[in-house]
Amino acid sequence: MTLTESLFENLRLELRRGCLTLAVLAQLKQEHYGYTLRKALASRGMEIDESTLYPLLRRLEAQGLLTSEWREEEKRNKRFYKLSSDGEQIFTRLLDEWNRINTSITNLL
Amino acid sequence: MELLDRYLQAVKKHLPWQRQDDIIAELRANLEAQLEDKEAELGRPLTQQEAEEWIKQLGSPLQVAARYQRHQYLIGPGLFPTYWYVLKLAFYWVTAIYVVAKTITFAAVGSSPEAYAGIALSLPWIWLTNGAIVTLVFAVIELSGSQFGRKIAQLPPLNPGWSPLDLPPVDANDNENRRWSFAKAMAEVIFGCLFFAWLLLVPHYPYLMFGPGAWYLASLPYKLAHAWWPFYWCIVGINGFELMWKIADLTGGAWQKRRVWRHWAMHSLSLIPLGILLAAPGQQLFLAKTVAANAKSLADANRGLHTALMVAVAVVALQIVWHTGKMVVEAYRKRVAA
Numbered sequence: 001m002t003l004t005e006s007l008f009e010n011l012r013l014e015l016r017r018g019c020l021t022l023a024v025l026a027q028l029k030q031e032h033y034g035y036t037l038r039k040a041l042a043s044r045g046m047e048i049d050e051s052t053l054y055p056l057l058r059r060l061e062a063q064g065l066l067t068s069e070w071r072e073e074e075k076r077n078k079r080f081y082k083l084s085s086d087g088e089q090i091f092t093r094l095l096d097e098w099n100r101i102n103t104s105i106t107n108l109l
Numbered sequence: 110m111e112l113l114d115r116y117l118q119a120v121k122k123h124l125p126w127q128r129q130d131d132i133i134a135e136l137r138a139n140l141e142a143q144l145e146d147k148e149a150e151l152g153r154p155l156t157q158q159e160a161e162e163w164i165k166q167l168g169s170p171l172q173v174a175a176r177y178q179r180h181q182y183l184i185g186p187g188l189f190p191t192y193w194y195v196l197k198l199a200f201y202w203v204t205a206i207y208v209v210a211k212t213i214t215f216a217a218v219g220s221s222p223e224a225y226a227g228i229a230l231s232l233p234w235i236w237l238t239n240g241a242i243v244t245l246v247f248a249v250i251e252l253s254g255s256q257f258g259r260k261i262a263q264l265p266p267l268n269p270g271w272s273p274l275d276l277p278p279v280d281a282n283d284n285e286n287r288r289w290s291f292a293k294a295m296a297e298v299i300f301g302c303l304f305f306a307w308l309l310l311v312p313h314y315p316y317l318m319f320g321p322g323a324w325y326l327a328s329l330p331y332k333l334a335h336a337w338w339p340f341y342w343c344i345v346g347i348n349g350f351e352l353m354w355k356i357a358d359l360t361g362g363a364w365q366k367r368r369v370w371r372h373w374a375m376h377s378l379s380l381i382p383l384g385i386l387l388a389a390p391g392q393q394l395f396l397a398k399t400v401a402a403n404a405k406s407l408a409d410a411n412r413g414l415h416t417a418l419m420v421a422v423a424v425v426a427l428q429i430v431w432h433t434g435k436m437v438v439e440a441y442r443k444r445v446a447a
Contacts, residue, residue: 033138033139033142034135034138034139035138035139035140035142035143035146036142038139039146049168050139050140050143050167050168050173051167051168051172051173051176052176054135054136054139054176055176055177058132058177062179076138076141076142077134077138078135078138078139078142079134079135079138
């Protein structure tokens, strides 16, 4: 990988990091377990690696933005995640911020 | 699938022990659901090669497990600026204390080339040890909880609550931003001339330096050793040289020029008179006028003055090293900016 490519990749990942959190919070208005969440995000154009998504869910839960429960589905125990009430508030504010940034960038371009 | 079991087992080894089972159970459920989807899509089980490729793209067990770690860094971004500030402070202080302590030791018990080499060799180890201790303390603060870490970082003097009005005034020695007017440069030359004249008159009229104390000093049973004369003429020479430099700057219209080089040159030249005194035969800077003079107190005074000169030389040498370093850094900055 050339220096430019490597720089681009770093900046791309940095840009994506915050967006991924927003996307996950948006998608978890409905309950999901890890794999179906990943599929739902991918079907809307937001591909996320397993190794990024599953730890992110844990982190968001530890921060109080998500709640989770173990439940059996299709003869398999799965951990289902959903937006908590705190998570809903934070998500609304983050979404406002995202829209503001998006508008600013659009104006700049 | 056996390969998946092996993979999860490898991931588990690197996970935090309290949450290992929980994380692995969740990861297994997700990956098995994904595997079922893949196989349903293909209408058959994955071949060995397909399974290998799938597992490989999940990432190495070590990296996957690392993402579940709460702390993936020794010192986090919240604490890092404070850590860096303390590390730099510790570096300067440890170096200064060590060099001064060694200088005093040398002055007291004598020195040798091996002893100087010993300083040069042991300094890197002292820096490393010092850096390791500071890093360890901050790593413990970081590990003991981000909340505690933030509180520590906010403690004065690590992070004094600041206001723009509390900022220190512009550094008087910041030659880059300092404006030097013609009047100031002129005043500098005039006072330089007066000082130079005073310096030349002092040997003939000691009361110009000591006031009424000059007659008292003359009555003491001690006199200055010969080494003071080359010392004095060296001081005269250096001051004359600096005065000529100032006059040349003034007449050449360069009074606004930065004084970094002049400052550095004068500082370096000041080592010469100090060296002259240090090299005085038998370290004798005061001599007895008469045989009756107290030889012991004279020897004590000479030894004390010699020690003080050693410390002064060390301090001046450190200042020169410091200024040289600053000049090199500034030259490098300019080069980068260009």
